[in-house]
Amino acid sequence: MKILVLGGDGFCGWPTSLHFAANGDDVLIVDDLSRRLIAEKISAPSLTPIRSVERRISAAQEIGNVSFASCDIANDSGTFKEILTRFKPDVVVHFAEQRSAPYSMLGDAERKYTVNNNICGTNNLFSALVELNQRPHIVHLGTMGVYGYNDDFGEIPEGYLDITVRQTEKDVTIPYPANPGSIYHMTKCLDHTMMQFYAKNWGFQITDLHQGIVWGTDTDITATNEDLINRFDYDGEYGTVLNRLISQAQIGHPLTVYGTGGQARAFIHIQDTARCVYIAASNPPKTGDPVQVFNQVAEVHTVRDLAQMLHDETGVKIGYQDNPRKEAAENNLRVSNEGLCSLGFEPITLANSLTAEIKATVGKYADRLDRSVIDSKARW
Amino acid sequence: MKILVLGGDGFCGWPTSLHFAANGDDVLIVDDLSRRLIAEKISAPSLTPIRSVERRISAAQEIGNVSFASCDIANDSGTFKEILTRFKPDVVVHFAEQRSAPYSMLGDAERKYTVNNNICGTNNLFSALVELNQRPHIVHLGTMGVYGYNDDFGEIPEGYLDITVRQTEKDVTIPYPANPGSIYHMTKCLDHTMMQFYAKNWGFQITDLHQGIVWGTDTDITATNEDLINRFDYDGEYGTVLNRLISQAQIGHPLTVYGTGGQARAFIHIQDTARCVYIAASNPPKTGDPVQVFNQVAEVHTVRDLAQMLHDETGVKIGYQDNPRKEAAENNLRVSNEGLCSLGFEPITLANSLTAEIKATVGKYADRLDRSVIDSKARW
Numbered sequence: 001m002k003i004l005v006l007g008g009d010g011f012c013g014w015p016t017s018l019h020f021a022a023n024g025d026d027v028l029i030v031d032d033l034s035r036r037l038i039a040e041k042i043s044a045p046s047l048t049p050i051r052s053v054e055r056r057i058s059a060a061q062e063i064g065n066v067s068f069a070s071c072d073i074a075n076d077s078g079t080f081k082e083i084l085t086r087f088k089p090d091v092v093v094h095f096a097e098q099r100s101a102p103y104s105m106l107g108d109a110e111r112k113y114t115v116n117n118n119i120c121g122t123n124n125l126f127s128a129l130v131e132l133n134q135r136p137h138i139v140h141l142g143t144m145g146v147y148g149y150n151d152d153f154g155e156i157p158e159g160y161l162d163i164t165v166r167q168t169e170k171d172v173t174i175p176y177p178a179n180p181g182s183i184y185h186m187t188k189c190l191d192h193t194m195m196q197f198y199a200k201n202w203g204f205q206i207t208d209l210h211q212g213i214v215w216g217t218d219t220d221i222t223a224t225n226e227d228l229i230n231r232f233d234y235d236g237e238y239g240t241v242l243n244r245l246i247s248q249a250q251i252g253h254p255l256t257v258y259g260t261g262g263q264a265r266a267f268i269h270i271q272d273t274a275r276c277v278y279i280a281a282s283n284p285p286k287t288g289d290p291v292q293v294f295n296q297v298a299e300v301h302t303v304r305d306l307a308q309m310l311h312d313e314t315g316v317k318i319g320y321q322d323n324p325r326k327e328a329a330e331n332n333l334r335v336s337n338e339g340l341c342s343l344g345f346e347p348i349t350l351a352n353s354l355t356a357e358i359k360a361t362v363g364k365y366a367d368r369l370d371r372s373v374i375d376s377k378a379r380w
Numbered sequence: 381m382k383i384l385v386l387g388g389d390g391f392c393g394w395p396t397s398l399h400f401a402a403n404g405d406d407v408l409i410v411d412d413l414s415r416r417l418i419a420e421k422i423s424a425p426s427l428t429p430i431r432s433v434e435r436r437i438s439a440a441q442e443i444g445n446v447s448f449a450s451c452d453i454a455n456d457s458g459t460f461k462e463i464l465t466r467f468k469p470d471v472v473v474h475f476a477e478q479r480s481a482p483y484s485m486l487g488d489a490e491r492k493y494t495v496n497n498n499i500c501g502t503n504n505l506f507s508a509l510v511e512l513n514q515r516p517h518i519v520h521l522g523t524m525g526v527y528g529y530n531d532d533f534g535e536i537p538e539g540y541l542d543i544t545v546r547q548t549e550k551d552v553t554i555p556y557p558a559n560p561g562s563i564y565h566m567t568k569c570l571d572h573t574m575m576q577f578y579a580k581n582w583g584f585q586i587t588d589l590h591q592g593i594v595w596g597t598d599t600d601i602t603a604t605n606e607d608l609i610n611r612f613d614y615d616g617e618y619g620t621v622l623n624r625l626i627s628q629a630q631i632g633h634p635l636t637v638y639g640t641g642g643q644a645r646a647f648i649h650i651q652d653t654a655r656c657v658y659i660a661a662s663n664p665p666k667t668g669d670p671v672q673v674f675n676q677v678a679e680v681h682t683v684r685d686l687a688q689m690l691h692d693e694t695g696v697k698i699g700y701q702d703n704p705r706k707e708a709a710e711n712n713l714r715v716s717n718e719g720l721c722s723l724g725f726e727p728i729t730l731a732n733s734l735t736a737e738i739k740a741t742v743g744k745y746a747d748r749l750d751r752s753v754i755d756s757k758a759r760w
Binding site: 077107108111112115116119120123124127128130131152153154155157161162163164165166167168170171172174175177178180183186189190193194196197200201326380 | 457487488491492495496499500503504507508510511532533534535537541542543544545546547548550551552554555557558560563566569570573574576577580581706760
């Protein structure tokens with residue numbers, strides 16, 4: 001299959017691209033390298049010494065068929081349409097979005113950038129495909145954060161909620177009510193409504209993967225060659241919570257837990273991100289169906305429990321901080337991940353991989369860690 | 381009160397701005413004049429000879445305190461922030477969106493323009509207000525089209541639906557599930573989700589007016605001076621259905637009914653648009669409340685019934701056409717408009733105003749009508 005990976009140079013996009021290539025697919029990465037530029041701008045480069053995209057691609061070509069095109073799909077749909085016309089993808093995996101909630105909440109410029117990039121990018125993708133009359137299966141990276149954390153709804157189903165309309169007493173199924181907690185999460189809610197319309201009106205086959213918080217660095221493929229190494233962010237804006245805590249544990253920095261740490265969240269290892277996207281790409285919904293949603297998650301933990309687990313393992317103390325975010329101090333969370341599991345997904349769990357992760361990556365590059373970027377600058 | 385009217389040069393924006401001014405408010409219109417530019421681009425100018433914005437403003441100053449600033453809020457938030465800093469509005473009425481469903485469905489350029497303009501514009505508005513720490517009441521023009529036309533939900537409530545979650549058996553109220561029928565309608569759904577987040581996170585007081593299809597031309601104020609005349613669109617893209625039928629009836633052109641004409645839609649006269657926005661502006665929700673929604677509608681008719689009414693009055697025959705849109709051939713529609721009615725709204729109905737409308741406006745300018753723009757070019 002011909003796989004177009006938008007945002008294929010990023011934290012999730014890179015290992016996913018390699019996973020497709022290693023499985024024999026023809027992979028074209030399209031990326032504007034904005035993640036690298038923002039990392040420079042906020043002075044928080046990857047802990048791991050990721051290589052230039054050219055060197056990455058050159059190393060990737062030993063794994064399989066991988067090429068690269070530079071394009072900002074949100075602002076240059078002319079170039080993007082040329083790429084589509086030439087490549088004619090069977091599947092488009094869409095990671096090309098600003099993916100940090102704290103970054104999206106820093107200020108006016110970051111709010112605007114996140115909305116313009118994510119919403120116009122997604123619309124440009126579909127609009128170009130309508131114009132070119134191409135109908136690849138679109139696999140979009142969503143987030144568990146679109147659901148909010150409301151106990152009234154029970155276990156979080158995969159994208160749709162069964163309800164009874166009280167005034168008509170009719171039983172219907174509706175898209176799960178959006179309840180985002182940041183501008184970033186909001187854009188993923190808007191993406192979903194947009195994709196429902198493109199599916200309904202133009203018959204697109206679309207899968208939206210509502211992913212948990214990703215942790216880890218490398219996959220079995222990126223680990224084979226230093227030139228393929230994946231990025232690892234530990235700063236307050238782009239570091240995902242578990243990766244931040246892991247890196248803090250390694251250097252003996254108090255583990256930054258916001259509020260009580262009672263926030264229950266869903267997690268998934270980066271290796272599983274690649275595997276799940278691969279599974280999803282091979283299992284499109286039927287033409288005419290609404291957007292297919294899978295919850296791409298392995299397990300649920302509270303932030304407090306994660307910190308405790310790391311404390312028990314390393315002895316590093318927990319440093320509770322005032323929560324810089326507006327969110328419930330404590331919540332319950334039960335999530336269905338039946339869709340991907342029924343298609344063969346066998347999750348990697350923290351219990352059997354956490355120590356290895358700390359030693360393999362963070363230990364190796366701990367001298368590159370800059371303590372001044374650990375605290376989040378975003379407040380909301 | 382200081383009222384900032386974004387898009388105040390447009391079909392609804394102009395009479396609404398004058399209505400506020402006539403009632404003693406201090407009105408600043410911000411507009412990029414894109415509606416005039418698009419009308420030129422698609423060779424479909426207003427049937428009525430609207431004046432330049434300068435001449436309009438000069439005439440408006442006899443009515444009250446009205447001024448004008450040129451700004452594209454979707455692409456020039458620097459200028460927009462200067463305007464906000466200077467004016468410090470108590471209320472922002474937000475009409476600054478591309479408002480034609482058929483135009484939004486013409487092609488790639490129009491889809492992109494509609495999404496970029498509407499979504500980035502709305503986000504820029506709120507993001508700028510967050511930065512400047514201003515919290516005016518925002519009155520946003522939505523559309524009845526966000527609801528879709530699904531009988532399972534019963535009478536369309538004002539923005540929120542009472543449901544029972546089947547797996548928990550809990551009774552909750554949720555934002556009405558979005559079900560847009562065009563890219564334009566989709567942007568209004570996205571706006572709503574965006575505004576719910578801005579209300580929740582930054583305490584904005586927001587009213588979303590889900591408006592029916594507007595008909596008519598002038599209000600009691602615009603009719604007082606030719607320099608204040610409102611625009612009247614009758615072309616296939618920007619003409620609203622009843623105004624298109626009215627203009628066709630006047631010149632003896634077969635009344636263009638799509639499909640069976642069984643589409644039931646909600647209608648409101650342009651005079652009532654101005655009155656309702658005025659009422660809404662004076663009745664903000666409480667800080668901390670979710671977005672307040674009013675259905676801004678007067679009455680419901682099927683397109684077939686409207687055509688029949690005009691046929692009975694003028695003898696002009698009905699010209700049924702294949703429906704260029706994806707929509708149900710026939711639907712039921714019941715809509716609550718309790719919110720605005722409880723605040724004093726007394727709707728103008730077709731029954732008592734239709735003939736006057738035809739004679740007053742369309743009759744007077746019928747020689748300006750270009751038959752070649754009557755048919756819609758959009759297909760979806």
